[in-house]
Amino acid sequence: MAIDAKLISAESVLSALGDPTRRTMVAGLSQGPATVSSLAGLLGITRTAVGQHIAVLEACGLAHSEKLGRVRTCRLNFGGLSVLQDWIDFQRATWERSLDQLGEVLLEDDE
Amino acid sequence: MAIDAKLISAESVLSALGDPTRRTMVAGLSQGPATVSSLAGLLGITRTAVGQHIAVLEACGLAHSEKLGRVRTCRLNFGGLSVLQDWIDFQRATWERSLDQLGEVLLEDDE
DNA sequence: CTATTGATGAAGTCTTCACTTCACTAATCG
DNA sequence: CGATTAGTGAAGTGAAGACTTCATCAATAG
Numbered sequence: 513m514a515i516d517a518k519l520i521s522a523e524s525v526l527s528a529l530g531d532p533t534r535r536t537m538v539a540g541l542s543q544g545p546a547t548v549s550s551l552a553g554l555l556g557i558t559r560t561a562v563g564q565h566i567a568v569l570e571a572c573g574l575a576h577s578e579k580l581g582r583v584r585t586c587r588l589n590f591g592g593l594s595v596l597q598d599w600i601d602f603q604r605a606t607w608e609r610s611l612d613q614l615g616e617v618l619l620e621d622d623e
Numbered sequence: 624m625a626i627d628a629k630l631i632s633a634e635s636v637l638s639a640l641g642d643p644t645r646r647t648m649v650a651g652l653s654q655g656p657a658t659v660s661s662l663a664g665l666l667g668i669t670r671t672a673v674g675q676h677i678a679v680l681e682a683c684g685l686a687h688s689e690k691l692g693r694v695r696t697c698r699l700n701f702g703g704l705s706v707l708q709d710w711i712d713f714q715r716a717t718w719e720r721s722l723d724q725l726g727e728v729l730l731e732d733d734e
Numbered sequence: 735c736t737a738t739t740g741a742t743g744a745a746g747t748c749t750t751c752a753c754t755t756c757a758c759t760a761a762t763c764g
Numbered sequence: 765c766g767a768t769t770a771g772t773g774a775a776g777t778g779a780a781g782a783c784t785t786c787a788t789c790a791a792t793a794g
Contacts, residue, residue, distance in 0.1 A: 523643065530641015531782075535634065542717040549740060559741060561783050582740045582791040588718055593711050600704050600711075606653040607699055644752075660770060670771060672753050693761040693770045 522599035524572035525592060533557070534565050538588065541575060545587040633710035635683035636703060644668070645676050649699065652686060656698040 528534055533555060540546060540554055548566070552559045566586050569575035574592035577584050639645055644666060651657060651665055659677070663670045677697050680686035685703035688695050 523646065526637070526640045526646060527643070529637045532634065532638070533782075535637060538714060539717075542714045542721065544721045547740080548742095557782090558784065560743090560785085563742060564782080579741080582789095584741065588714075590715075590718065593714060596707075597711055600708055603649060603653045603699075603704060604701075606650075607701065610653065610655045642752075658770080659772095668752090669754065671755085671773090674772060675752075690771080693759095695771065 521573065521595050525574060525596050526599070528568050528572045528574060529596075531565075531568075533561075534569060537562075537565055537569065538574060541586060541588040545585050548584050548586070551586065632684065632706050636685060636707050637710070639679050639683045639685060640707075642676075642679075644672075645680060648673075648676055648680065649685060652697060652699040656696050659695050659697070662697065 529538070536555060537551060540551065546554070548559050548562050551562045551566075555562065563584075566575065566577055566584075569586075570577060572592065573595065574589055575586055576589050577586040579585075640649070647666060648662060651662065657665070659670050659673050662673045662677075666673065674695075677686065677688055677695075680697075681688060683703065684706065685700055686697055687700050688697040690696075
């Protein structure tokens with residue numbers, strides 16, 4: 513254990529980005545805010561489905577949205593990607609540290 | 624369209640990292656190489672399942688493995704994470720460019 | 735006002751996929 | 765040699781989740 517720690521939110525971001533539709537949404541939103549309807553048109557899915565994806569993206573901090581009148585506008589949240597950045601950096605740092613500690617065998621971690 | 628382009632392999636990496644078990648595997652492998660059996664023990668799943676996950680990680684370039692005798696040893700592939708890094712950078716660049724281009728409304732992208 | 739439009743909750747369908755069991759092969763140990 | 769041990773292919777199970785339809789509500793349009 514102790515492998516993951518304080519990476520909890522990176523978990524949710526990676527989980528969210530595991531879905532291709534949400535990846536396309538992020539790519540689209542990186543070009544500017546969009547409404548539920550416009551995203552539905554872009555993605556070829558129902559508004560209901562878009563709303564569900566937005567909820568996931570908001571939950572992990574990748575996006576936020578607000579409703580003005582009857583129109584909900586969704587925007588990318590810049591900070592969300594930095595969490596992912598931190599995760600990558602952490603894995604890399606761990607990897608490099610493990611390379612320093614040795615140069616040869618290290619397979620005697622039992623079975 | 625034209626939203627995704629040349630990001631095809633980032634797609635597979637994000638798809639692979641969407642699974643929590645594979646994320647744990649990556650975290651474990653960042654601390655050094657491991658055998659199928661040791662990963663199975665660490666994760667609490669069968670060797671068969673581990674083998675399937677390794678196949679996915681190899682397919683997207685995040686890991687590679689080789690079999691010596693009857694033991695397969697799996698290692699992280701450093702370059703794999705840089706693909707993900709590039710994806711983040713691309714989204715950020717697009718985001719910042721969209722911020723430059725305007726300061727107000729841009730919702731007339733219709734469907 | 736009525737009609738339309740944007741969005742959302744509830745609930746169901748259906749596919750994907752993580753994981754298992756079983757059977758088998760090959761390498762190592764005694 | 766026979767007995768474990770490491771791994772893998774095939775095939776099946778089960779659950780997660782992406783998406784839909786339907787019904788409803790509120791905001792805007794005419």
